[in-house]
Amino acid sequence: MKYFLFIGTNMTKRPINKEGIKMLGSNLRKYRQLRGLSMEKLANMIDVNLSQISRWELGLVSPRVSSIFDIAEVLDVEVSKFFEED
Numbered sequence: 001m002k003y004f005l006f007i008g009t010n011m012t013k014r015p016i017n018k019e020g021i022k023m024l025g026s027n028l029r030k031y032r033q034l035r036g037l038s039m040e041k042l043a044n045m046i047d048v049n050l051s052q053i054s055r056w057e058l059g060l061v062s063p064r065v066s067s068i069f070d071i072a073e074v075l076d077v078e079v080s081k082f083f084e085e086d
Helices: 018-034 039-046 050-057 065-075 079-083
Strands: 003-007 012-016
Touching: 018 050, 018 065, 018 079, 039 050, 039 065, 065 079
Parallel strands: none
Antiparallel strands: 003 012
């Protein structure tokens, strides 16, 4: 079974697979660090455990869609940026 996330203004459908989860985690880390936030600070801001942020950034698990939107709001980044390749 494939899961899809619709992102962007044109509602691009992209499959969420292991590579996508790793890309999401890598970009989450990049934007968090660009904003000068620690994992602990981000975790507190979106009300999750620090270990959850770590697992997301390592690409071990994918955050819930609602968490992705919460993170994007806190980091002032469009959700689609989390799914762009460097």
